[in-house]
Amino acid sequence: MRDGRMQGLLAILRLAVLTRDEKAMKKERNAMDMGIRGKRALVCAASRGLGLGCARSLAEAGVDLVMNARGAEALEASAQAIRDEFGVTVVTVAADITTEKGRAAVLSEAGAADILVNNAGGPPPGMWTDWQREDFIKALDANMLTPIALIKALVPGMMARGWGRVVNITSQSVKSPIAILGLSNSARAGLTGYVAGTSRQVAGKGVTINNLLPGIHATDRATALDTGVAEREGISLEEAKARRCATIPAGRYGTPEEFGAACAFLCSKHAGFIVGQNILLDGGAVNATL
Ligand code: NAP
Numbered sequence: 001m002r003d004g005r006m007q008g009l010l011a012i013l014r015l016a017v018l019t020r021d022e023k024a025m026k027k028e029r030n031a032m033d034m035g036i037r038g039k040r041a042l043v044c045a046a047s048r049g050l051g052l053g054c055a056r057s058l059a060e061a062g063v064d065l066v067m068n069a070r071g072a073e074a075l076e077a078s079a080q081a082i083r084d085e086f087g088v089t090v091v092t093v094a095a096d097i098t099t100e101k102g103r104a105a106v107l108s109e110a111g112a113a114d115i116l117v118n119n120a121g122g123p124p125p126g127m128w129t130d131w132q133r134e135d136f137i138k139a140l141d142a143n144m145l146t147p148i149a150l151i152k153a154l155v156p157g158m159m160a161r162g163w164g165r166v167v168n169i170t171s172q173s174v175k176s177p178i179a180i181l182g183l184s185n186s187a188r189a190g191l192t193g194y195v196a197g198t199s200r201q202v203a204g205k206g207v208t209i210n211n212l213l214p215g216i217h218a219t220d221r222a223t224a225l226d227t228g229v230a231e232r233e234g235i236s237l238e239e240a241k242a243r244r245c246a247t248i249p250a251g252r253y254g255t256p257e258e259f260g261a262a263c264a265f266l267c268s269k270h271a272g273f274i275v276g277q278n279i280l281l282d283g284g285a286v287n288a289t290l
Pocket of ligand 1: 044045046047048049050051068069070071072074095096097098119120121122123169170171172214215216217218219220221222
């Protein structure tokens, strides 16, 4: 009688252990394998915001990183957090990616990178009458000519190895230009045109180039733009944010985590047939389905 009860208890325990293991296995099976573990990525402008979101998602997929930003301290802190959390190798290069010297420093560490995420700070807002030739040159350097220079430096190696991924962080302003961001509209339109042609010239060698177009995401850049609106219109920062949220069907700002996940997918083995696309991540804000 006692033996019978003991065996019953053991059976229940075995079942509980099995259910727990099965649950863990199911979770493992459900986590999508990006197929890029052990690859090497250069992520530019990545100490904060969307660039950091991309770096973190790639690290989660097992990718080793070269991370860049100008400020060394914040960059190293973000890199260390990634090393601690995901166990990948992270090299940091504190440099201005929009300068030739900065790019040379970054490229010497990037070596034979398999993945390139192009990013830099966005140009300041203003009125069409504000911008002089020098302002345009600065915006073109940062948001058009820098990504093109890095593509030209790294894509030939990717083509030779038969595999590569490039993701350019641009803006929803490519599909729906924002009046006060004329410098950004101009530079990003130029990069978009370049990518449209180039992506189709390199796709046959296993290299994809695509653009991710952020709508409003909760980063320092969004706060800076909201602060400008608040000051111009004499309202609080909260009010400026609430007004902007009301223009987004999702009713909120996007997060760097969501943005990073989309980037990691574009860099994954699953995305080899996505070529030369401009993918909006904007909570439905741009009503341009057709
Ligand atoms: P963010 O939060 O201000 O972060 C910018 C990151 O880029 C920081 O790590 C910054 O670090 C680095 N950076 C800036 N200029 C750099 C340079 N010249 N060289 C190297 N690193 C540089 O900006 P974000 O919101 O992530 O925006 C990223 C890009 O997406 C920008 O081009 C922005 O215009 C565009 N975008 C953002 C949104 C949005 O809602 N957030 C919407 C549309 C488009 P350091 O300052 O230390 O260099």
